[in-house]
Amino acid sequence: MSGNTSEIKYLNDQFKKCEPINAIYVKKTPKERLRQKFDLVRKEVYWLQQLDGFDRVPQLINHNAKSFTMTYKGVQLTKEIVPADWEEQIDYIITSLEKFNVSHNDIELGELLILNGKIQLIDFQHGTHGRAEFEKIIKSGKAVNRVRIDDRTAMMEALQQLINS
Ligand SMILES: Nc1ncnc2c1ncn2[C@@H]1O[C@H](COP(=O)(O)OP(=O)(O)O)[C@@H](O)[C@H]1O
Numbered sequence: 001m002s003g004n005t006s007e008i009k010y011l012n013d014q015f016k017k018c019e020p021i022n023a024i025y026v027k028k029t030p031k032e033r034l035r036q037k038f039d040l041v042r043k044e045v046y047w048l049q050q051l052d053g054f055d056r057v058p059q060l061i062n063h064n065a066k067s068f069t070m071t072y073k074g075v076q077l078t079k080e081i082v083p084a085d086w087e088e089q090i091d092y093i094i095t096s097l098e099k100f101n102v103s104h105n106d107i108e109l110g111e112l113l114i115l116n117g118k119i120q121l122i123d124f125q126h127g128t129h130g131r132a133e134f135e136k137i138i139k140s141g142k143a144v145n146r147v148r149i150d151d152r153t154a155m156m157e158a159l160q161q162l163i164n165s
């Protein structure tokens with residue numbers, strides 16, 4: 001899900017509020033109504049725990065019922081800063097997700113950041129254990145997000161869209 005569904009605070013190495021440029025951590029607090037309706041914090045914390053150690057997604061630092069803190073993963077990916085090896089990077093990210101058996105299911109440009117030339121993937125609230133689990137959710141009519149294509153296709157399309165913009 002992209003857009004204004006959460007409050008984002010950028011934190012420095014002392015966990016004090018700071019400008020994004022100085023951030024080491026990010027604290028995400030989903031809007032209360034959405035958090036309750038979709039169990040957002042518990043879900044996203046769970047997926048970040050599953051992905052512990054993967055260098056292209058935020059690492060979970062701490063969490064409580066209403067919010068969680070993760071590592072800072074850079075700025076929004078834009079046309080000007082698309083890395084030359086983006087296709088290899090996408091392959092690395094998708095192959096790694098497969099190894100962790102995690103499907104993101106909602107990849108759009110808004111969920112792609114870049115840090116030190118490395119593409120980063122955020123916002124795992126629609127994650128599933130592999131793609132098959134998500135296909136079942138779609139069939140049951142319970143999928144709430146917009147994206148319906150698989151992670152690799154979605155990531156390729158997002159990058160193509162950016163490059164052609
Ligand atoms: N780990 C992070 N590092 C840097 N920026 C982040 C991080 N997580 C979120 N952001 C910023 O906050 C925005 C919203 O975060 P996101 O997780 O997509 O929330 P939502 O569920 O509201 O879509 C992102 O587009 C990005 O600009």
Ligand SMILES: [Mg+2]
Binds near residue numbers: 001003123
């Ligand atoms: Mg988002």
